[in-house]
Amino acid sequence: MKIGCIQLKVSFADVEKNFSRVEMLIREAVEKGAEIVVLPEMWNTSYALDRLEGIADVDGVRTKAFLANLARELHVHIVGGSVSTKKGDAFYNTMLTYNNSGELVGEYDKAHLFRLMDEHLYLAAGSTQNNFQLGDLDAAGVICYDIRFPEWLRLHALNGAQVIFVSAQWPTARIDHWKILLQARAIENQCFIVAINRISNKPENFNGQSMVIEPWGEILWTGAEDEELAIVDIDIAKVDEVRKKIPVYDDRRSELYGDLVKK
Numbered sequence: 001m002k003i004g005c006i007q008l009k010v011s012f013a014d015v016e017k018n019f020s021r022v023e024m025l026i027r028e029a030v031e032k033g034a035e036i037v038v039l040p041e042m043w044n045t046s047y048a049l050d051r052l053e054g055i056a057d058v059d060g061v062r063t064k065a066f067l068a069n070l071a072r073e074l075h076v077h078i079v080g081g082s083v084s085t086k087k088g089d090a091f092y093n094t095m096l097t098y099n100n101s102g103e104l105v106g107e108y109d110k111a112h113l114f115r116l117m118d119e120h121l122y123l124a125a126g127s128t129q130n131n132f133q134l135g136d137l138d139a140a141g142v143i144c145y146d147i148r149f150p151e152w153l154r155l156h157a158l159n160g161a162q163v164i165f166v167s168a169q170w171p172t173a174r175i176d177h178w179k180i181l182l183q184a185r186a187i188e189n190q191c192f193i194v195a196i197n198r199i200s201n202k203p204e205n206f207n208g209q210s211m212v213i214e215p216w217g218e219i220l221w222t223g224a225e226d227e228e229l230a231i232v233d234i235d236i237a238k239v240d241e242v243r244k245k246i247p248v249y250d251d252r253r254s255e256l257y258g259d260l261v262k263k
């Protein structure tokens with residue numbers, strides 16, 4: 001399965017520029033053979049949190065039409081990163097996922113808000129899980145800071161995810177945490193992690209280094225420190241292979257850990 005990893009250079013608060021760049025890169029990814037494309041976090045506005053009133057996508061209407069049309073036209077699954085949305089009176093950091101028929105299969109609001117970047121002052125948190133189906137593939141999607149909560153990703157793995165997509169705006173300052181946390185999440189859940197970071201140098205430095213990691217923890221691809229489109233081939237059979245070799249899911253003793261329950 002070929003994944004188009006779009007490590008986008010996100011322009012600060014320039015919604016038009018970001019939409020046209022994303023469209024160009026999705027088209028290019030599909031020309032290069034991508035069957036699924038993945039975008040970074042808050043790609044429509046970046047972290048212009050104090051300007052969301054004017055630029056967040058109201059009810060996600062524009063993004064939904066844009067992603068649905070591209071998915072249908074190009075026959076590609078789109079894990080739409082996340083966009084700033086306004087729903088009712090509140091702003092959210094929302095991941096929208098479309099299958100290759102153009103159907104919305106996942107709408108997820110970031111569950112854990114990152115105080116260090118003031119998200120809790122501007123955004124409301126979601127509280128629903130985000131497992132979805134892309135053709136035969138059982139997948140899930142989370143957003144950036146969510147990866148610091150192993151129980152949240154475990155829940156998605158328990159609900160069947162073979163691949164967990166992560167969309168992020170993860171600053172260079174903590175890029176070592178990014179790499180180690182992602183590798184740990186892949187190894188402990190014995191699943192693929194496809195994690196797409198952004199590029200920018202304003203207002204904070206984000207230097208990419210997106211990652212695709214297989215269920216044994218081997219890093220299949222690390223993004224450059226500049227905008228990049230990479231097509232990374234993953235073999236889903238590897239999930240069963242690793243889960244048979246070390247049967248973590250059979251050996252779990254859920255009675256010891258409290259309330260991690262499947263849906």
Ligand SMILES: NC(=O)CCC(=O)C(=O)O
Pocket residue numbers: 041114117143144145146148168169170171174177
């Ligand atoms: N956008 C985010 O959630 C950033 C998370 C982050 O930087 C971290 O260290 O965690």
